[in-house]
Amino acid sequence: MKYNVVVIGGGPAGLGAAVEAKRNGAKSVLIIERDRELGGILNQCIHNGFGLHEFKEELTGPEYAGRFIKMAKEENIDYLLNTMVLNITENKTIEALGEEGLLDIEADSIVLAMGCRERTRGAIDIAGYRPAGVYTAGAAQRLCNMEGYMVGKEVVIFGSGDIGLIMARRMTLEGAKVKAVIERKPHSSGLNRNIVQCLNDYNIPLKLTTTISYIHGKERVSGVTINQVDKNKNPIKGTEEFIKCDTVLLSVGLIPENELSVDAGVKLDRKTSGPIVNNTMETNIDGIFACGNVVHVHDLVDFVTKESKIAGKNAALYSLNNLNTNETVKTTPGEGIGYIVPQNIDTEYNDDINLFMRVKSVCKDKKIVIRDGDKIILEKKRKHMIPSEMESININKELLKQITGNISVSVEEA
Template sequence: MKYDVVIIGGGPAGLGAAIEAKRTGAKKVIILERDRELGGILNQCIHNGFGLHEFKEELTGPEYASRFIDMVKEFNIEYMLNTMVLSIDENRNIVALGERGLIDISARAIVLAMGCIERSRGAIDVPGYRGAGIYTAGAAQRFMNMEGYMVGKRVVIYGSGDIGLIMARRLTLEGAKVEAVVERNPFSSGLNRNIVQCLNDYNIPLLLSHCISYVHGRDRVNGVTISKLDENMDIIHESSKFIECDTLLLSVGLIPENELSREVNINLDNTTRGPVVNSSMETNIEGIFACGNVVHVHDLVDFVTKESRIAGRNAAIYALGENKDKSYVKTKGGNGISYIVPQYIDTNSNENIDLFMRVRNIYENKKLIIRCGEKIILEKSRLHMIPSEMENIKLSPHILKKINGDIEICVEGA
């Protein structure tokens, strides 16, 4: 099978990239999705809050996905469901396992859109028993919202990531008692609006600077011990207390799913754990592009869609052999910035380039400063910045022309 553009993953990133590739002129475009339907993680996110930037409306996850699935159908874009991509190589040959067995596909360009996996208990070393009743928040969300199973009655949530916050509300609405959300950091790792709408509105306590120091219950969880942490993240033993519960949900972070990328020697960023990309969303392997959560964890799907358009358009341009000369400089996170995507930008671009970044700490009334050598290229004032909310700076072609070397972005005075 031969295609112009093959998209791996049928979540919002894959759907957006496929539509844009087709719009740009690629004739044969296909989406390969291992699940039984298109839409990715959005299918289990039945709460609203999707699409405020993209559609100026508050949609649920399935509603947001369905708008793109409808467009995929309108554009007659092919897709294969229940089809897991097993390997890719530098020459853009793909092996997938589908309903009819192994499939070999040759692609002129590939877009990686495989999303994220959840960090599990093993990765965070919580001591204690390993009884039933311990779930990642995303698995519990899928059980409840898609399969119709209630996961527990008295619940403690470890980690204040968005999925955990949203599940605290969901479990409460379904009749469970959420005893607490326990967070190691002195700040939440979820969006502010989710803390207000999912915890405060339901009087669910958020215990910052606390950890779960033991899980009790040999066959099924029957409680957890929680302890306060000091500024060095060490346990203050005398603060430990027991909370009775039958279920523990872990919302302790997402990791971009890059087994396929590793196999083909795509350079991965140590901080984002996703591919290093340029402003065309192309990886270091020519003709292989990436977008969405596989590149870095997004809190808003609208930004995933934005990125997916860039990846889809450039994949189609590559497949059609219409590449133009580009002049890349590196973007580097300075003081106060934990990462920037894309890691390389084309200063010859005639279009705006969006830089996405996360700050390391909570900052009030500060500026984001972009420097090229000693020269300040751009300054952006921000009233409030927190690590859980992604920052976005737009570089216009006018600004790009001022850049003649690598750039560094930092938080003023951090």
């Protein structure tokens, strides 16, 4: 089996990259998906709010995925389901195991689009036994929305990530009582609109600077003990409170799925846990590109699609020997900025580029400042910025060509 472009992952990032690769001249494109159907995480996201940027209308997750699946079929893109990629070799041969047995697939270029996975209880080390009734929020969402199982009746949610907030509403609509959403940080980890629509509209309390210190129950969860936390996120003695519940949902962060990337020699950014990429979304390995949540965790699927189109287009150009690679300059996060993607920029790139970033803390009446060395080249005033909402700044191609040194981005007083 030999293809111009092979995309690993059939979620929104993989679908967008595959369609764009085919539309930009790749004669043969293959998607490899480990699940039983294309669409990825979108299949279980039955709420609306997707597609406002990409399609200028509000869609559910399955509707959004369905549009790209239809495009992929119209472009005659091949795909393998129930197939797990085991290894990527130096010469871009992919070893995969699926319904047809062990496969060796040769690729001119590869797009990594494996998405991310949830942090589990083991990663956050909550004291107590290991009773039934503890789920990651995403696992509970799949059981509820796709498999038809109700996971509990009295629920406490630990962590205020978007999936946790959405599941607070979903469980309420299914008849459960959500007692509280517990968050260790002084601010929510999810989008403001989800706090309003999923918590405030249903009178579900959000307890900030609070942690779950103990999960009670041996056979089944019987309750949790919560504590307020100090500035180092350690429980404060004397602030204990018991909440009776039979279910705990964990929404405590996402980790990009990069075991394959590391085995292939791709360098990762310590801050994002995703590949270091340039503005073509190419990694440090020639011909291997990456996009979506495998690079950094996004808050909107529309931004995933935007990124995947860049990766798919350039993977196709690479396979056709039409991708010109020049020396790059680095992007460096300065004061108040957690990370920036892409980490490297080709200033000879003949198109506008977007810098994606997150601030480290809640900011009001600030501005994002981009410098070329000591010279300010761009400023963007923002009334309100929070770490849970990604910021994006466009640098047009005329300004891009004027850059002579490394770029730094910082948050400063407006």
